[in-house]
Amino acid sequence: MTHGERARGGGGAPRPVPGGSFHEMWRELAPVGRHPGSGGYRRFAWTGADSECRAWFEEQARARGLVHEVDRNGNQWAWLGDPTAGDAVVTGSHLDSVPDGGAFDGPLGVVSSFAALDELRARGVEFGRPFAIVNFGDEEGARFGLACVGSRLTAGQLTVEQAHRLTDGDGITLPRAMEAAGYDPDAIGPDPERLGRIGAFVELHVEQGRTLDLSGDPVGIASAIWPHGRWRFDFRGEANHAGTTRLVDRRDPMLSYAETVLAARREAELAGAVATFGKIAVEPNGVNAIPSLVRGWLDSRAADQASLDAVVGGVEKAAREYAEAHGIDLDVVRESFTPVVEFDHALRDELARILGKDRDPGLTVPVLGTGAGHDAGILSGSIPTAMLFVRNPTGVSHSPAEYAAEDDCLAGVTALADVLEGLVRR
Numbered sequence: 001m002t003h004g005e006r007a008r009g010g011g012g013a014p015r016p017v018p019g020g021s022f023h024e025m026w027r028e029l030a031p032v033g034r035h036p037g038s039g040g041y042r043r044f045a046w047t048g049a050d051s052e053c054r055a056w057f058e059e060q061a062r063a064r065g066l067v068h069e070v071d072r073n074g075n076q077w078a079w080l081g082d083p084t085a086g087d088a089v090v091t092g093s094h095l096d097s098v099p100d101g102g103a104f105d106g107p108l109g110v111v112s113s114f115a116a117l118d119e120l121r122a123r124g125v126e127f128g129r130p131f132a133i134v135n136f137g138d139e140e141g142a143r144f145g146l147a148c149v150g151s152r153l154t155a156g157q158l159t160v161e162q163a164h165r166l167t168d169g170d171g172i173t174l175p176r177a178m179e180a181a182g183y184d185p186d187a188i189g190p191d192p193e194r195l196g197r198i199g200a201f202v203e204l205h206v207e208q209g210r211t212l213d214l215s216g217d218p219v220g221i222a223s224a225i226w227p228h229g230r231w232r233f234d235f236r237g238e239a240n241h242a243g244t245t246r247l248v249d250r251r252d253p254m255l256s257y258a259e260t261v262l263a264a265r266r267e268a269e270l271a272g273a274v275a276t277f278g279k280i281a282v283e284p285n286g287v288n289a290i291p292s293l294v295r296g297w298l299d300s301r302a303a304d305q306a307s308l309d310a311v312v313g314g315v316e317k318a319a320r321e322y323a324e325a326h327g328i329d330l331d332v333v334r335e336s337f338t339p340v341v342e343f344d345h346a347l348r349d350e351l352a353r354i355l356g357k358d359r360d361p362g363l364t365v366p367v368l369g370t371g372a373g374h375d376a377g378i379l380s381g382s383i384p385t386a387m388l389f390v391r392n393p394t395g396v397s398h399s400p401a402e403y404a405a406e407d408d409c410l411a412g413v414t415a416l417a418d419v420l421e422g423l424v425r426r
């Protein structure tokens with residue numbers, strides 16, 4: 001262990017009963033951080049609700065006789081076997097939430113991990129490799145505005161200096177928030193040694209779309225996380241009186257912006273991608289004033305780089321034509337971009353075999369891409385990583401309406417257990 005790490009679970013007698021069934025674990029976790037008004041979850045990093053979730057994780061680990069450990073970045077690990085032996089098989093997800101998030105995004109992966117371990121033990125599987133369940137800290141970025149802080153720090157994709165500058169809405173910095181929750185903020189930083197001891201990471205997650213619902217499958221395998229980015233479109237015209245300025249005399253940037261929104265929809269449909277103008281700023285923002293500036297943010301994601309380029313290129317070309325037609329100046333700035341994350345092909349193919357023809361020679365499991373980011377995506381730059389998705393009948397996520405049927409959740413547990421059995425036996 002490095003400075004700042006804490007190991008527990010070595011001393012004291014384990015609880016007489018092992019942690020509960022999937023159903024019992026789900027029921028135990030359900031009220032934690034749930035807002036009575038909205039019915040959604042508010043489990044923000046390093047708050048009381050987060051601490052309760054983390055205490056629950058530790059309890060589940062200890063109930064199963066696993067060694068509980070918190071790493072230097074506040075991620076929780078529950079180990080079976082020697083963590084230092086190398087080539088470990090790790091599964092897990094996160095327990096924090098977006099504001100008024102659903103019950104499944106994150107917790108489904110953690111609860112399924114404990115349930116899958118119980119299943120492996122019930123099957124009498126012998127573990128030929130160390131095994132761990134992980135709860136990554138601050139995945140959603142709800143409090144400090146950056147997603148996947150725990151895994152990013154571990155993988156060295158977020159520097160200590162950047163992490164120290166993260167501040168929440170009340171002006172509390174990440175180090176102070178960690179300290180208040182009982183962790184040592186001076187310990188945070190990259191953890192290549194820890195990652196070097198992991199041979200495979202598998203994250204089970206509720207699907208945040210309807211691909212599995214449409215294909216009629218309870219479980220699927222991730223192929224990749226789509227490349228995605230944000231672009232700012234500044235349309236500049238001329239502010240003037242909404243009552244006295246003749247239509248022909250106007251330079252109204254709202255018109256070019258509105259046409260650009262429609263172009264984004266058209267281009268996304270053509271490319272089989274998604275494109276969204278979900279945020280806008282208007283100056284002077286008066287109900288009786290023609291705007292001088294309309295600033296719109298485009299979020300676009302596509303299955304591959306060429307499709308994303310086609311969408312954004314098409315939107316920008318259309319925007320320039322509309323701007324010119326209305327006498328508007330246009331600037332387009334790329335504010336952020338994340339290239340495609342391809343999950344490890346060998347591991348993905350192994351999962352497809354285990355869940356497909358190993359079960360039934362004619363069976364294939366859907367392999368799907370996703371437009372959402374995950375800890376698994378961050379770690380895939382350092383270690384072989386794969387994801388399983390569980391069907392979400394409405395596709396709704398980051399909302400109290402997020403849902404997965406219990407039968408599908410249990411199919412997810414079985415799938416995860418099958419995959420882990422294949423991996424740990426080696």
Ligand SMILES: [Zn+2]
Nearest residue numbers: 105106139205
């Ligand atoms: Zn998630």
